Amino acid sequence: MAMLMRISFLATPSKPPSSFSDSATIYQKPTPSPSRFHWSASSRRRAGILAMADGPVPTVLVTGAGGRTGQIVYKKLKERSDQFVARGLVRTAESKEKIGGADDVFMGDIRNAESIIPAIEGIDALIILTSAVPKMKPGFDPSKGERPEFYFEDESYPEQVDWIGQKNQIDAAKSVGVKQIVLVGSMGGTDINHPLNSIGNGKILIWKRKAEQYLADSGVPYTIIRAGGLQDKDGGVRELLVGKDDELLKTETRTIARVDVAEVCIQALQFEEAKFKAFDLASKPEGTGTPTTDFKALFSQITTRF
Ligand SMILES: NC(=O)c1ccc[n+]([C@@H]2O[C@H](COP(=O)([O-])OP(=O)(O)OC[C@H]3O[C@@H](n4cnc5c(N)ncnc54)[C@H](OP(=O)(O)O)[C@@H]3O)[C@@H](O)[C@H]2O)c1
Secondary structure: OOOOEEEOOOOOOOOOOOOHHHHEEEOOOOOOOOOOOOOOHHHHHHHOOOOOOOOOOOEEEEEOOOOOOHHHHHHHHHHOOOOOEEEEEEOOHHHHHHOOOOOOEEEOOOOOHHHHHHHHOOOOEEEEOOOOOOEEOOOOOHHHOOOOOEEOOOOOOHHHHHHHHHHHHHHHHHHOOOOEEEEEEEOOOOOOOOHHHHHHHOOHHHHHHHHHHHHHOOOOOEEEEEEOEEEOOOOOOOOEEEEOOOHHHHOOOOEEEHHHHHHHHHHHOOOHHHOOEEEEEEEOOOOOOOOOOOHHHHHHOOOOOO
16 A cells, blocks of 8 residues: 655745655644634624624534544534534545544545535535645655655546535535635645646646636635645644735745644634635744734735635
């Protein structure tokens, strides 16, 4: 069986991966760090725009709920049950079990539009955290200084997952009248020659960008979060940075904790300032700057619709 590897997105923005250490991180069993954001129920209710004071609590589906960021979002939604009814979509029974196996976790494959209908029916908002995942070809020996090679499994190329799969989700969500779709994408999409596009010949950033454009053109209120390199670190302890057009990639601040991305996904549902916006997201190193707690102010800084 091929060794599972996860590409460390955006670790080397200006040159192709040349070694084990700068191109990939070994897949680890997800161990999400607890968020350090503490929002009281009342302040969250005040901030909520999806959850109207006298209306029903909105149902929010997160797809890729077994993934490393998706499972943090799912957990946070469950923890805020005064504010959201959580739902998750995973691909396998194994992933469902991994996140607790509750009845609110649906199984489906985003490449198959019909299979996701039960999960989508009745939702008010959708958070898309699915992505094609390249695998490393077997036989790679980092001790010999070799370059790892990656591939996508048949029918699991970015074209199928990041384009057709995201399009299927957007179409299904639109057909049930969702009030907002949050899509997590990646920085790097302005450069068609970005090294990530050559991995497994998948053109991953190009297909992700196409899905982002489709969402922006859909008419559904949207928030497109183009994350920097994702890290499994504590959340709520760094100042978050928003940007546009991959400008952050040219700086030293181009990474972000998965927990922080998860929090931004949920906060985006709570502020009008996050709607019809697309932005890059990274953070300052811990210990510099002021940890972000005012998300309305963060979203207000964003001026870009795409
Ligand atoms: N890694 C980085 O540094 C980085 C940087 C910037 C942006 N991003 C983006 O940020 C997002 C979150 O990244 P992550 O590392 O947290 O994600 P991840 O752990 O790779 O999770 C991806 C999820 O997509 C699911 N998926 C794949 N194909 C599917 C299909 N056909 N049907 C249903 N589900 C499917 C996977 O399900 P299974 O568990 O069943 O495989 C997995 O749960 C992704 O869009 C990623 O591209 C990543």
